[in-house]
Amino acid sequence: MSREIMVVNDSFTNCSDANFYGRISKASELSEESNCTVTAVCIGNFNDELKNVFEYGADKVLLCKYDGCSHTDFCRIADKIIAESRPKMIIFPGSELGRRCAASMSVKHEMGLTAECIDIEWNGEAFIYKRAAINSSAIVQIKCVNCETESCTVKDGVFLPNKVDTPKAENIELFDSSGADLELTDDIEVISCEKKEKSVSTFSKIAFGFGRGASDKETLDTIYENAAFFDAQVFGTRAVVEDELIDKEHQVGQSGISISPDVYVALGISGACQHVVGIKNAKKVIAVNQDENAPIFDYADYAVVGDAKEITKEIKKIIEYQKQ
Ligand SMILES: Cc1cc2nc3c(=O)[nH]c(=O)nc-3n(C[C@H](O)[C@H](O)[C@H](O)COP(=O)(O)OP(=O)(O)OC[C@H]3O[C@@H](n4cnc5c(N)ncnc54)[C@H](O)[C@@H]3O)c2cc1C
Incomplete structure (x- = not known):
């Protein structure tokens, strides 16, 4: 049985994505x-940045040169x-392209598929996939049985990039895609594709999140x-996205993005399970x-019971004092 874990890239042009x-x-x-072993599967037209994957623990790159999109x-x-x-396992990105590909491949190859996985563990015998379920009110653990290849999709921001101490020697294998003729309906026509600069970093060290309890103009400005000052990103709950106080790209949670900061400061956020996931x-x-x-205190390492407006102002005062 194969002991290969494949990680599929989701961009035809970008191989330098922290996600x-x-x-x-x-x-x-x-x-x-x-x-x-770990194989980075790169389908597209990549430059030398491709080699960076070895620094993060890839054993091999399977490169399929492809100019289209x-x-x-x-x-x-x-x-x-x-x-x-x-392969033993395939990790697909949680992007439109990754989800579409994972769904088609799971049917075609009878692969187990865990969508929107938030963690994967090895229990000594099998991979255990974790994902939110029942409207994010529970985290379930899934084991794939009776399938040669198992797979999952993982949203951006779920796993942190960590360089390995001793990267493997560069091993880039070219894949010949001629004869790839799976019957699929061309229901999506992509006219062009270009590298999109992301304004949201899911890996900033410090992140501030605000909810309805910290959404008045003065508090928000502060x-x-x-x-x-902290070079931190600001995110919001779905409630404040719906109130148009921050754009959807910055919504954290079940129907938004996942983030992995060192410190998350949750201000005036109730802590609904759909957010904390x-x-x-x-x-x-x-x-x-x-x-x-408030349920958020069940997840917090440090709980501050108080008015978010006043505490935000206090943080500002400390910053101003430090600047002097
Ligand atoms: C299918 C589905 C998907 C969802 N996806 C998401 C998602 O991706 N992300 C997400 O965030 N939500 C999501 N939700 C919505 C989620 O259930 C909550 O409704 C939402 O997270 C609540 O946002 P909130 O905490 O800002 O607002 P509220 O629930 O209104 O909470 C406001 C909090 O602020 C506190 N507060 C009020 N005034 C102050 C003050 N002056 N100082 C300090 N605290 C104060 C209150 O005590 C309260 O706890 C989803 C819901 C569903 C059904």
Whole structure:
């Protein structure tokens, strides 16, 4: 049986994405425990940045040079790769392209598929996939049975990129996609594709999150000022996105993004399970809420019961004092 973990890239042009490196790092960690190898599957037109994947623990790059940007062709190539390699596990990105490809491949190759996985562990015998379920009110653990290849999709920001101490020697294998002829309907026509500069970093060291309890203009202005001092990103709950106080790109949670900061400062956030599922990988959570029974305190490492407005102002005062 194959002992290969494949990590699929989701861009035809960009191989320098911290999220891709994060998924490779996770695969590398699992490979050590499960005695597997890690192959970075890169379908597209890449420059030398491709070699960076070795720093994050890849054993091999399987490079399929492809100049187009058709989702259907991507799936066809992935299909041929899977048919030829039958890896133990495939990690797909949680992007539109990754989810589409994972769904098609799981049917075609009878692979187990855990969508929107938030963690993967090796229990000594099998991979255990964790994901939120029942409207994010529970984290379930999934084990794939009776399938040669198992797979999952992982959203950006879930796994942190970690460089390995001793990268493997560069091993780039070219994959010949000729004859990739999976029958698929071309229902999406991609006219062009270009590298999008992301304004959101899911890996900033410090992140401020605000909810309805910290959403008046004065508090918000102060939160942004404080964030600028700490070089931190600002995120919001779905409630404040719906109130148009921050754009959807910065919504953390089940229907938004996942973030993995060292410190997450949750201001005036109730702590609904749909929100906290997006901060599962934050190393420390500091929560400020005036309701001592707010659910966010169940997840917080440090709980501050008080008015978010006053506490935000206090943080500003400390910053100003430090600047002097
Ligand atoms: C299918 C589905 C998907 C969802 N996806 C997401 C998602 O991705 N992300 C997300 O965030 N939500 C999501 N939600 C919504 C989620 O259930 C909550 O409704 C939302 O997170 C609540 O946002 P909030 O904490 O800002 O607001 P509220 O629930 O209104 O909470 C405000 C909090 O602020 C506190 N507060 C009030 N005034 C102050 C003050 N002066 N100082 C300090 N604290 C104060 C209150 O005590 C309260 O705890 C989803 C819901 C569903 C059904």
